[in-house]
Amino acid sequence: MQSSQAIMDLQNQTLFADLPEETIQRIAQSAILRHYSAGNALFDQEESGEALYLIVSGEIGIEHYGALGQERVINQMYAPCIVGEVAVLTHVPRTATARCLTAVRCYVIYRDIFKELSRKYPQILWNLASILAERLTQTNRDLTMRTFANAETWIAYTLHSMFEERHRKNVPKHNELPVTHADLARRSGNSRETITRTLKKLEEVGVVKTHPRMIKILNAEELEALANDLGDF
Amino acid sequence: MQSSQAIMDLQNQTLFADLPEETIQRIAQSAILRHYSAGNALFDQEESGEALYLIVSGEIGIEHYGALGQERVINQMYAPCIVGEVAVLTHVPRTATARCLTAVRCYVIYRDIFKELSRKYPQILWNLASILAERLTQTNRDLTMRTFANAETWIAYTLHSMFEERHRKNVPKHNELPVTHADLARRSGNSRETITRTLKKLEEVGVVKTHPRMIKILNAEELEALANDLGDF
Numbered sequence: 083m084q085s086s087q088a089i090m091d092l093q094n095q096t097l098f099a100d101l102p103e104e105t106i107q108r109i110a111q112s113a114i115l116r117h118y119s120a121g122n123a124l125f126d127q128e129e130s131g132e133a134l135y136l137i138v139s140g141e142i143g144i145e146h147y148g149a150l151g152q153e154r155v156i157n158q159m160y161a162p163c164i165v166g167e168v169a170v171l172t173h174v175p176r177t178a179t180a181r182c183l184t185a186v187r188c189y190v191i192y193r194d195i196f197k198e199l200s201r202k203y204p205q206i207l208w209n210l211a212s213i214l215a216e217r218l219t220q221t222n223r224d225l226t227m228r229t230f231a232n233a234e235t236w237i238a239y240t241l242h243s244m245f246e247e248r249h250r251k252n253v254p255k256h257n258e259l260p261v262t263h264a265d266l267a268r269r270s271g272n273s274r275e276t277i278t279r280t281l282k283k284l285e286e287v288g289v290v291k292t293h294p295r296m297i298k299i300l301n302a303e304e305l306e307a308l309a310n311d312l313g314d315f
Numbered sequence: 316m317q318s319s320q321a322i323m324d325l326q327n328q329t330l331f332a333d334l335p336e337e338t339i340q341r342i343a344q345s346a347i348l349r350h351y352s353a354g355n356a357l358f359d360q361e362e363s364g365e366a367l368y369l370i371v372s373g374e375i376g377i378e379h380y381g382a383l384g385q386e387r388v389i390n391q392m393y394a395p396c397i398v399g400e401v402a403v404l405t406h407v408p409r410t411a412t413a414r415c416l417t418a419v420r421c422y423v424i425y426r427d428i429f430k431e432l433s434r435k436y437p438q439i440l441w442n443l444a445s446i447l448a449e450r451l452t453q454t455n456r457d458l459t460m461r462t463f464a465n466a467e468t469w470i471a472y473t474l475h476s477m478f479e480e481r482h483r484k485n486v487p488k489h490n491e492l493p494v495t496h497a498d499l500a501r502r503s504g505n506s507r508e509t510i511t512r513t514l515k516k517l518e519e520v521g522v523v524k525t526h527p528r529m530i531k532i533l534n535a536e537e538l539e540a541l542a543n544d545l546g547d548f
Contacts, residue, residue, distance in 0.1 A: 146459060148463065154459070154462075154463070156455070156459075167448070168448040168451060168452060171441075171444055171445045171448040172445055172448045172449055172452070174452065177452055177455060177456075178455075200437070200440075200441065201437065204433070204434065204437030204440055207433075207437055207440035207441055207443075207444055208404075208433065208440055210440075210444050211404050211440055211443050211444045211447060212404045212405055214444055214447035214448055214451055215400070215401040215404040215405045215447055216405055217451055218401060218447055218450055218451050218454060219401060219405070219407065219410055221451060221454045221455060221458060222389070222410060222411075222454060223410075224458055225454060225457055225458050225461060226379060226387070226389075228458060228461045228462055229387075229461055229502075229503065229504040230381065230387070230504050269462075270462065271462040271463050
């Protein structure tokens, strides 16, 4: 019999949506609880991937490293969420590093166990496919924005996406985004100068307020309008 | 009893990999064979999505329309492949239009039928999740390139990706890419001038030869090297 904490933790995961509690109890017996400190990596880019991670508390940064080792933060993810599921399905090496931005509590499920669970409870596969389909839709939207938006629209879009995700996941102080100008530059491929100039514009119209290592969203509605402005595309 | 043609058609689909022939026979009874002419759409962006399409012969262009109606070709897909599976899983409206670039033969499976099949044969969901995971990996790679590559590298990357996909799918004359300068400009967000200048450079070093409405790849190895050159990223 698993602790009721484990069962509650796993019930909150989209991966296990629409499963009866007794099934979740069985799954809890196969999932390994782990704690990580801020700064540690769940896994590193280029490693072979043997497990997926169900994050039940904390924040994860997805980091991509270029050929010369330069880092780019692709994304921030907030509990509850799933990380590392692609490598379990496709046997490709990890395409990015997953690093804990805070203390993280998570459950690890290894590939063979996951295969067995998904054979027994196919609803898990339906849920996983749905999660992947949503991520694909989001990534395609990012790609369209990245291709056609000017720097201003792209930065508004990025800030609004971060805000929305924090809001959706009930992150405390969800309107205080923990990003620096350098983060935004790395994430966007724009220069620091462009980032600084754009944030100043957004500040002048009262949409954001920049602080050291933090950007506060003051007017989410207006930010969304700016994010959707693809100009003459 | 289904025709052996239908069974062969469906056996070639990754969605039905690792399924026994008798299962494919049952699936063939639920899939509706359709023929489309070049220029027709399987579905249009913003429609509600009720079905997925298994393409058994022909080519599909995935087109995205901007807020002001401007078109961008996101991708070309070659049989055998699956199109339109995201809307079946997530109930979101179609995020792009799928248009036949040639005559197309395909099987349509409606959402309710797909749900029933995937309940009976969970391997289908494993296969679908794997297809989505691969697409997500590819789209993330596209996003990284789009963000960090200069115009030259990005164009080399795009041409090489098209070449690779045509090669992988045994498309006849796979090294003759059916794209115009305008297509590449629309697809990349670069100006026609940048595209023309870059293609001229690639032509001078003997990597491609441009023709009216077609770009011929002469040196795929060198093109790949150029596509991987992310400079100081």
